[in-house]
Amino acid sequence: MQDSNPFSFTIVITGAPYSSQAPQSALNFAEAAIKAGHRVERVFLYGDGVHLASALASPPSDEPHWPREWSAFLEKHSIPGVACIASALRRGLVDEGEQKRYELSASNLLTPFVIAGLGEWVEGRMTSSRTLYFHGSD
Amino acid sequence: MTEIQTLHILNKSPEHPRFTRCLSMAGPEDAVLLIENGVLGLGTASASVSGKLLALEADMAARGMGGQSGTVESVDYDAMVELTTRAQQVISW
């Protein structure tokens, strides 16, 4: 069913995959929002939520691969996925640029995620009709 | 379609301090949507929420509480999206 009054959403995920249900709930919500004809403007990973953008997560094959499921969803709908740079660097999540800057041995950011500052969240907060948070439940 | 002042999305179990605080803050024109571990507090919540109480179907079913959907308005993700567009404000606890 298409909604006659489309909304735009910024989705913020602060709970990590495999230690919280947040990435999973957020994905179900985002899929339903698009199905209803709304727009997901941007997904912002903050705090422990940045672990969702790890290219190295390797869950057992009979468990859902949340980073890959999110990555496929973002690519399919051309939605920017942004991991907060301060949260990401602290937790060992880096792209090639940060790898060079800090002279690290590897980078591990899953495409299409990018690393950027909290300004991306502020912008989403200002321009989207709704900014929705998915936290861990501890 | 009735207006919702604030939609409170509550994913914490009833043991979490945010659970009690959320329920005490929700006013008569608000709606509380229990998701994830929040559905475990259905009994506690239905006794104390002054506004509308809803719970996410998938999270209830996962926890063996599908049979209790008669005691609360259970919603799917499509309805959750609709609730967020009907509410003036959404707070995730």
Added chain:
Amino acid sequence: MSTLIVIDQPPYGGWAGREALDMAFSLAAFDQPVSLLFCGAGVNWLRKGQEPGTVRQKSVEKNLAAAPIFGVEALLADSDDCNRYGLEPGRLLDGVTLVRTDAQLFAGYSHTAFAG
């Protein structure tokens, strides 16, 4: 379109509170109106005399003291929770306003967020 950032986690034992502060400062840096509410165990951020060098962490006391300069409109603290943690007004950092955390308080903001 004012934002209320809520901190209900205690300081130093976790990072969510610090990351909530970053959210508030970031909004202020973009000239967006923002206030901070400390409630629950979060009121312990506001205790005078923190020396977190002992656990090799940075003190937030200075950050909070500079909050008005950076453009954070108000530092609010739940008065009942301050009482529960023995935080009489004299033990609180300067510039903190005691409030009741209720629906009326939240109604004054268009957006309310926790950091995690």
